[in-house]
Amino acid sequence: MNDNDRRYYSGQPNGPSRRRTSPSADPARRPARSQRPSGEEDLRAQGASRRNRVSTGSTGQFRSASQGTGSGRPVSQATGSSRPVSRDGSSTGRIPASQDRRRSAQRDSYAGNYSRSGRRYNSAGAPRGNREDNRTSPSRAPRNSGSDDLFTIIMNFLKAAVAAIGGFLSAVARKSKVALAAIIVVALVILGGAVDSLASVGKVHSRVMVGDIKARGMTEEELAQAIQSEYEPLISASDVTIYRSEDAMNEQAENPVDSGNLSVEEQAAQTNYWTANWETMQAHIDYESLAHEAFEAGRGGPLDRLGVLFFGKKIDVSVQFNEAALESLASNIDLALGESFTNSELVIENGTARATESASGMMVDRKELQQKLSEQFTNKDVQNRQFFETVVETDPQISTEEGQKAADKVNSAIANGAKFTYNDTSWSADSAELGSWVGTYIVTDDRGESSLVVYFDPKLATPDISEHAKAVFPDGNEGVRFEDKGNGEIVVKLDSEGTMPQINSSISKLNDQLFGDGANTTSAPTIEVESVQVPSEMSFNEALNANVIGLISEYTTEFTAGAAERNHNIRLAGEKINNSIVEADGGIWSFHDTVGESNAENGFQSAGSIVAGEMSEEIGGGICLVATTVFNAVYDAGLPVVERRNHTMYISSYPEGRDAAVSWPDLDLKWENDTSSDILVKTSSTETSLTVCLYGISPGYTVETQTGEWTDSTDYEKVVKYDSELAPGTSYVKTTGSNGHTIQVIRTVKDKEGKKVREDTFISVYEPTDEVTVRGGTPSDWPSANS
Numbered sequence: 001m002n003d004n005d006r007r008y009y010s011g012q013p014n015g016p017s018r019r020r021t022s023p024s025a026d027p028a029r030r031p032a033r034s035q036r037p038s039g040e041e042d043l044r045a046q047g048a049s050r051r052n053r054v055s056t057g058s059t060g061q062f063r064s065a066s067q068g069t070g071s072g073r074p075v076s077q078a079t080g081s082s083r084p085v086s087r088d089g090s091s092t093g094r095i096p097a098s099q100d101r102r103r104s105a106q107r108d109s110y111a112g113n114y115s116r117s118g119r120r121y122n123s124a125g126a127p128r129g130n131r132e133d134n135r136t137s138p139s140r141a142p143r144n145s146g147s148d149d150l151f152t153i154i155m156n157f158l159k160a161a162v163a164a165i166g167g168f169l170s171a172v173a174r175k176s177k178v179a180l181a182a183i184i185v186v187a188l189v190i191l192g193g194a195v196d197s198l199a200s201v202g203k204v205h206s207r208v209m210v211g212d213i214k215a216r217g218m219t220e221e222e223l224a225q226a227i228q229s230e231y232e233p234l235i236s237a238s239d240v241t242i243y244r245s246e247d248a249m250n251e252q253a254e255n256p257v258d259s260g261n262l263s264v265e266e267q268a269a270q271t272n273y274w275t276a277n278w279e280t281m282q283a284h285i286d287y288e289s290l291a292h293e294a295f296e297a298g299r300g301g302p303l304d305r306l307g308v309l310f311f312g313k314k315i316d317v318s319v320q321f322n323e324a325a326l327e328s329l330a331s332n333i334d335l336a337l338g339e340s341f342t343n344s345e346l347v348i349e350n351g352t353a354r355a356t357e358s359a360s361g362m363m364v365d366r367k368e369l370q371q372k373l374s375e376q377f378t379n380k381d382v383q384n385r386q387f388f389e390t391v392v393e394t395d396p397q398i399s400t401e402e403g404q405k406a407a408d409k410v411n412s413a414i415a416n417g418a419k420f421t422y423n424d425t426s427w428s429a430d431s432a433e434l435g436s437w438v439g440t441y442i443v444t445d446d447r448g449e450s451s452l453v454v455y456f457d458p459k460l461a462t463p464d465i466s467e468h469a470k471a472v473f474p475d476g477n478e479g480v481r482f483e484d485k486g487n488g489e490i491v492v493k494l495d496s497e498g499t500m501p502q503i504n505s506s507i508s509k510l511n512d513q514l515f516g517d518g519a520n521t522t523s524a525p526t527i528e529v530e531s532v533q534v535p536s537e538m539s540f541n542e543a544l545n546a547n548v549i550g551l552i553s554e555y556t557t558e559f560t561a562g563a564a565e566r567n568h569n570i571r572l573a574g575e576k577i578n579n580s581i582v583e584a585d586g587g588i589w590s591f592h593d594t595v596g597e598s599n600a601e602n603g604f605q606s607a608g609s610i611v612a613g614e615m616s617e618e619i620g621g622g623i624c625l626v627a628t629t630v631f632n633a634v635y636d637a638g639l640p641v642v643e644r645r646n647h648t649m650y651i652s653s654y655p656e657g658r659d660a661a662v663s664w665p666d667l668d669l670k671w672e673n674d675t676s677s678d679i680l681v682k683t684s685s686t687e688t689s690l691t692v693c694l695y696g697i698s699p700g701y702t703v704e705t706q707t708g709e710w711t712d713s714t715d716y717e718k719v720v721k722y723d724s725e726l727a728p729g730t731s732y733v734k735t736t737g738s739n740g741h742t743i744q745v746i747r748t749v750k751d752k753e754g755k756k757v758r759e760d761t762f763i764s765v766y767e768p769t770d771e772v773t774v775r776g777g778t779p780s781d782w783p784s785a786n787s
Helices: 003-009 040-046 097-113 145-175 177-199 220-235 246-251 264-270 287-296 302-311 323-337 366-377 400-414 431-436 458-466 503-515 540-545 564-577 591-595 623-637
Strands: 053-055 062-064 208-210 240-243 273-276 313-315 346-349 352-355 361-363 386-388 392-394 418-422 425-429 438-444 450-456 480-486 489-494 498-501 526-528 531-534 537-539 550-558 580-582 587-590 606-611 614-619 641-643 670-673 679-685 689-696 702-707 718-723 731-735 741-750 756-766 771-776
Touching: 208 287, 220 287, 240 246, 240 366, 246 386, 264 323, 273 323, 287 313, 302 313, 323 361, 323 366, 346 400, 346 431, 346 438, 352 400, 352 431, 366 386, 400 431, 400 438, 400 450, 400 503, 418 503, 431 438, 431 458, 438 458, 450 458, 450 503, 458 503, 458 550, 480 580, 489 540, 503 526, 537 540, 550 623, 564 591, 564 606, 564 623, 564 679, 564 689, 580 587, 587 591, 591 623, 623 641, 623 670, 623 689, 623 702
Parallel strands: 208 313, 240 386, 418 526, 718 771
Antiparallel strands: 053 062, 240 273, 346 352, 361 392, 418 425, 438 450, 480 489, 489 537, 498 531, 550 689, 580 679, 587 670, 606 614, 641 670, 679 689, 702 741, 731 771, 741 756
16 A cells, blocks of 8 residues: 555544535645545445535534535435546546546455455455464453453443533634533533432432431431430420410419419409310320421422422421310410301201301411411420410301201201111101201311201110110019129120111111212102120120110310419319229219329329318319219219319309219218119210210119309408419409308209109309408508509
């Protein structure tokens, strides 16, 4: 190969030179046509991928041959070869045959010395020596061609990718340095994000905080544990105080002693603050959910990750509360500061339902109250957990229009009555009877919209249905016995075998047919009451649902939530009498025997009480409310009352002349079970109420009450006391004064046939209660008041 050949082949046996020429180039530097290699056409045939491309100048761009020629070397439209052309783009003519033969001979010469793979061979076909062959010996182990090929492919790909990116960046840089800088910044961000993502596999991303905890690098489990360790001690560290106003908070106003002698409304009007603690509010933090939310931060896509990377993310630690406890607290504040809204309710008379008018009220914003409590329960300044509350205008949950929709649904459902069958018995219930079974409750959806749901209440329907569908005992013995298995488990034992109606399932069928989806209200449905064998032993709920036992009577007493110690004593005494059993045929129930002495050893606390006609602090204060609630449940059941005393001062929150005072060991409350079955006492309570229920087989007593007129006896006196620890010039009323007076209540009890069983007279004599005012300082600080 001569020097002219090297110009065109550049060491590549079958590859033409990329050096560009121009028809206007110096002829002296360009070899004559007759000197060009005859292998050019062969190279043109093997380089098929380059047939349709032509250089368009120094930019490295290419154009298709079908699009015409560029500013570089023209290409023949027919063959794509780099034949010389005239300046106007036309061909200069065919290659002479003699020259073509010379090129063919030269091509054959090259073909005899090179294989298609590029390895050299001599004219005899034997491999010719080269530097690569000289480095290879017969003893050398063969190479893993598969792995080498894969490695080569990967390296070539990476080289091509780097080259492509480099070329792209060069092109961008030539056009705009600003664009290049932006691309580099984006690339660095992506690279940094990739590195950060790799570093955060299975862990929380950087710049994520949960409350005061830097969560970076933690797993979900580690973060949940860290949140618990940080915040669990905080929520139980101290109570939160809610004041009725900013002034009351600044002055740290005290509440008057709550001994229960005032009505709920009267006590609420004097309340200056309420307390909430983690136990009564059932405050808790969902540590796992917070940890999961932190872990997911930055994993919602590239934009989410960049947002967390640049701006960070802080997740607030929210405290959750028992809904009933939160509502009870809010209701007590409403009672003192505002007025509750009035929901539309149903009134059903003579088989026709109508809706009452609704009205808005001034109430505490529940969501805002929950947020404030959450902030305070996580407040690290545990000595200053306080805020004041306000009320805002609040729309009712159930509007008049919503109530009327429910009324229309009830009227449509009960219009045709219903038919029932049980064994060989059948009977009908008209619209008036069905209407008396209707109950309602409120449901709220995810959007916060409330609706009134109507249904047939088993508590209301069971007594009427059981009059027709009764348990059958062949030997006539319907007695039941209760047994306490411990841990709140009560077992009901029956004295004999028999059959009983499945009343609850029958009421469910009635609900489905008249109030369910696709209900048919065009005619009276027929409901079959099924009969099953009575087992010898049942759980309490099974016996209640099967109507083997029933609710004999119940009574609820409400109170304020302000006095935490007093309310603690009420709940504790209520728990002690829960599930107490009074045996049949003359069993006696005693408050003292059931509750025990209300002292510190039994868990009772010092609270407001009435001692010698004056408010005072006494261990066990508040238990009289429990005794009074039991007394009224027994009173309504018509059961015999063996021992009962009234308080020394009248308590307006109780029915007139129907309170019961207890004091260890002298004043006790006792009553008798004169029925043929055991009676079970069950209690339930909220933050502001206590309910006592009596269960068993009802004797069917009816109770009539005659309440006499009040008769005054002695006027109360005004008493002033001084407290040196109270600021001079300040005062408060410790005890509200009331005159001494007497009232008489007569109870008449009749059996199922209307015959009088007993008549009881309860006379209550209340002594006058002095009005006690406490002044700050000493008498010398009040010269004008003492003159």
